[in-house]
Amino acid sequence: MEKLKPESSIVILTGAGISKESGLDTFRDVGGVWSKFRLEDVATPEGFARDPQRVHEFYNARRRNLLDPEVKPNRAHDALARLEQEWPGEVLLVTQNIDDLHERAGSRNLIHMHGELFKVRSLYTHRVLEWQEDLTLETLCPDTGRPGGLRPHVVWFGEMPLEMERIYEALSNCTLFMSIGTSGTVYPAANFVYEAHQSGAYTVELNLEPSNGATFFQSHRHGPATEVVPVFVDEVLARR
Numbered sequence: 100m101e102k103l104k105p106e107s108s109i110v111i112l113t114g115a116g117i118s119k120e121s122g123l124d125t126f127r128d129v130g131g132v133w134s135k136f137r138l139e140d141v142a143t144p145e146g147f148a149r150d151p152q153r154v155h156e157f158y159n160a161r162r163r164n165l166l167d168p169e170v171k172p173n174r175a176h177d178a179l180a181r182l183e184q185e186w187p188g189e190v191l192l193v194t195q196n197i198d199d200l201h202e203r204a205g206s207r208n209l210i211h212m213h214g215e216l217f218k219v220r221s222l223y224t225h226r227v228l229e230w231q232e233d234l235t236l237e238t239l240c241p242d243t244g245r246p247g248g249l250r251p252h253v254v255w256f257g258e259m260p261l262e263m264e265r266i267y268e269a270l271s272n273c274t275l276f277m278s279i280g281t282s283g284t285v286y287p288a289a290n291f292v293y294e295a296h297q298s299g300a301y302t303v304e305l306n307l308e309p310s311n312g313a314t315f316f317q318s319h320r321h322g323p324a325t326e327v328v329p330v331f332v333d334e335v336l337a338r339r
């Protein structure tokens with residue numbers, strides 16, 4: 100952290116663990132999403148081609164859950180928004196999450212590398228649309244008027260995550276890299292710590308438990324995100 104100056108750039112990677120205390124399930128923890136659904140069925144292009152209705156139902160349920168007024172940003176989302184607002188240098192938040200809790204907390208310099216639950220994409224025109232309703236096979240694509248032409252705007256296994264060029268550019272210029280609430284099992288996000296380390300950044304993991312790539316971080320804060328993230332953000336802001 101000694102190299103961290105007020106003008107330094109910070110890159111933050113977040114995963115499902117940061118939204119756990121807001122009431123959203125993680126994927127790989129006990130009782131997580133992948134203990135209830137086969138990822139091959141609901142999170143691959145092949146699964147969507149085989150049974151699009153099943154995939155729609157999976158995302159419809161998650162979309163409705165995100166609309167539940169009980170699901171709100173927590174102290175960890177709030178702390179990251181504060182960091183962006185108060186840190187003099189650039190703060191880029193890269194999230195693997197498709198929920199909108201970072202936006203609701205006030206983060207603005209944000210990349211959703213695995214897409215967004217409140218967006219859908221036309222299979223015919225590739226246009227991305229804001230969307231909060233259920234999707235069915237009968238839903239008409241607004242661009243073409245044809246049914247069955249919309250898919251969730253999410254990145255499934257085997258698909259290219261979004262805005263990778265901008266992310267790698269930021270990783271190559273950052274002085275601090277923070278990874279929060281992610282198991283480090285899904286690539287390319289799991290590799291970001293190496294990219295940041297190679298660029299000379301100080302790398303910190305904030306997670307409930309050591310992640311798969313824990314040994315590659317220089318510092319660890321283990322605990323619930325709502326506890327460890329605000330404390331760490333205060334430490335960073337004290338270096339202004």
Ligand code: BJW
Binds near residue numbers: 213
């Ligand atoms: C708390 C907490 C609390 C709990 N406080 N913490 C073989 C080897 C290497 C790679 C591959 C391979 N075979 C295939 C691949 C590539 C594949 C991949 O990585 N597979 C692995 C499973 C091996 N990746 C892809 O296909 C990606 N595309 C790609 O690689 O394109 C080529 C490319 C290469 C190089 C550059 C560029 C491109 C696409 C991946 C798409 C992932 N999609 C999903 C679903 C869609 C979105 C959705 O429906 O939500 O995205 S999968 C799912 O996993 C979701 C998540 O974003 C993602 C990551 O999960 P995350 O966030 O880490 O959650 P968990 O549950 O795993 O972990 C939660 C953590 O929080 C835990 O550690 C808890 O302890 C902690 N926690 N409570 C703090 N309160």
